[in-house]
Amino acid sequence: MHDSHVHIAMSPLKENIQSDIEEFAQLGGKKILAQTTDISDYQETIDMVDKLEKEFPDILDLGLGLHPSRFEDAMAKNNLQDLDIFKYAQKQIDIYEEYFNSNIKKIDAIGECGLDYYGMYEYFQFDKDEIEQLKEVQRRTFRKLCKLSVEHNLPMSIHSRSLIDDDSCTKDALSILAKEGKGIIRGSFHSYTGSLKMLEKVLDLGMYVGFNAIITYPSGDNVREILQNTPIDRILFETDGPFLPTQSVRKNKKSTKRYGRPALIKEVIQTTAEIKGTSYERIEKLSDESYLTLFSK
Numbered sequence: 001m002h003d004s005h006v007h008i009a010m011s012p013l014k015e016n017i018q019s020d021i022e023e024f025a026q027l028g029g030k031k032i033l034a035q036t037t038d039i040s041d042y043q044e045t046i047d048m049v050d051k052l053e054k055e056f057p058d059i060l061d062l063g064l065g066l067h068p069s070r071f072e073d074a075m076a077k078n079n080l081q082d083l084d085i086f087k088y089a090q091k092q093i094d095i096y097e098e099y100f101n102s103n104i105k106k107i108d109a110i111g112e113c114g115l116d117y118y119g120m121y122e123y124f125q126f127d128k129d130e131i132e133q134l135k136e137v138q139r140r141t142f143r144k145l146c147k148l149s150v151e152h153n154l155p156m157s158i159h160s161r162s163l164i165d166d167d168s169c170t171k172d173a174l175s176i177l178a179k180e181g182k183g184i185i186r187g188s189f190h191s192y193t194g195s196l197k198m199l200e201k202v203l204d205l206g207m208y209v210g211f212n213a214i215i216t217y218p219s220g221d222n223v224r225e226i227l228q229n230t231p232i233d234r235i236l237f238e239t240d241g242p243f244l245p246t247q248s249v250r251k252n253k254k255s256t257k258r259y260g261r262p263a264l265i266k267e268v269i270q271t272t273a274e275i276k277g278t279s280y281e282r283i284e285k286l287s288d289e290s291y292l293t294l295f296s297k
Contacts, residue, residue, distance in 0.1 A: 001269065001284055002031040002291045003262040004210055005112070005157055005190050005238035008052075009036070009044040012259050013242040017048065021056050024262035031291055032060050032262055035112045035157060037067035038092065042099045046106065061108035061295055063157050066096050066145065068116040068138040075134060076124050089137040093144055100148065109295055111157025112190065113145045114138075117169040118161040139172060146180035149187075155294050156187035158207075162194065170198040174205060186294055188236050191244075193222065196229055203234060208294055210238040213264065216247035216271050227275055235272065235287050236294070237265050 003024070008017050024032065036045045042064065049060045074088055100107065115138045120131050149156050158177075162169035170189075177185055188208040192199065202209065209230050214220040227235070241260030246267040249255050269287070273280045 001027065001029045001265050002033075002237060002288055003029070003239050003241070003265050004031075004033045004188060004236045004291055004295070005035055005212075006032060006241040006260070006262060007037070007041070007045075007243075008032075008034045008048055008241075009041040010242050012257075013261060014044075014048065016257065016261070017052065018055075020257075020261045020263065021052060021059065024265075025056065025059065027263055027266055029262055029265070030059065030288060031295070033063055033109060033111075033157070033291075033295060034060055035063045036065050037112055038070045039095050039099075042096075046099075046103055049106070062103075062106050063109040063111035064096070064100055064103065064107050065111040065113040065157065066092060066141055067112050068114055068141070068159060069119050071134055071137050071141075072116070072120050072124060072126075075126070075130060085133050085137055086140075089141055093141060096145075097148075104152065107154065108297060109155045109157055110145050110149050112159050113142060113156060114159035114190075115142055115169050115173050116159060116161050117166065117172075118163055121163055135172075139176060142173065142176050143180050146176055146185060149185050150180065150182055153184075156185060157210075158187050158189050160189055160192065160194065165195075167195055167198050170194045170202070174198075174201055177205060177207075188294060190238060191240055192226060194226075196226065199226055199229060203230070208234050208236050208290060210236045211268065211272065212238045212240050213244040213246040213260065213268055215275065216267060217250075218247070224275055227272060232276060232278070232283065232286050233290060235283070236290055237268050237272075237287055239264055239268075 160173045190210040214223045239260040244260045246264045273283045
């Protein structure tokens with residue numbers, strides 16, 4: 001059992017991380033990939049992994065990334081006239097590279113990173129020009145991280161999200177991966193919710209697909225369909241904790257831990273086994289092998 005995508009430096013996970021990893025380990029948990037998003041959590045996540053590794057050796061891996069939505073947040077907080085989004089993005093890339101180069105021996109993956117064409121429409125009131133600038137900034141940043149992936153032979157944890165019935169984000173992500181990846185980039189599309197048509201192209205590029213508690217939700221039919229069409233040997237599991245608690249946790253009003261955490265992977269695997277019509281043990285074994293194939297140095 002593994003959790004290939006979790007944000008351990010976000011509340012309430014960070015306040016409970018010790019007991020949460022203990023629970024995960026007691027259930028047979030083997031690997032956790034701690035993801036980062038930007039300067040706000042780089043150092044804290046690195047320090048937490050260093051500290052936790054002493055008590056839980058060989059369980060935690062570290063991903064260092066630059067989340068695409070951070071540029072949307074920056075633009076929303078600043079009047080566009082007062083913020084050159086391209087200069088801002090370059091500064092964030094420079095900061096990222098400083099952390100990357102100084103911690104390279106500790107880094108197991110580049111992530112969370114990628115493209116997000118969802119939030120700029122759903123959460124903000126950007127005009128057409130602002131949206132085009134944001135998309136271009138995201139693409140430039142993702143290209144840079146892909147180049148680092150190739151240079152240092154590190155796998156990627158990829159965020160790709162568009163509006164419903166819009167494949168443009170995944171198309172752009174795959175185009176960048178193909179061009180910059182030179183056929184050697186390895187990675188996982190984290191919490192993929194796109195079309196089946198683009199899923200086929202994701203798999204054709206040799207990528208894995210990360211599934212989480214969405215498959216346990218009544219509203220998760222589209223992701224369950226994606227799961228049905230994903231080969232078992234390309235499946236990874238994740239919580240995206242502290243987000244996305246499983247359905248059993250959401251329904252249990254008495255639960256004291258109502259957030260995504262590594263131990264909840266057990267319910268995600270069980271649901272996957274039911275959808276795939278196979279055993280829990282087979283799903284767990286194959287997905288753990290996939291995690292090690294992708295993320296182990």
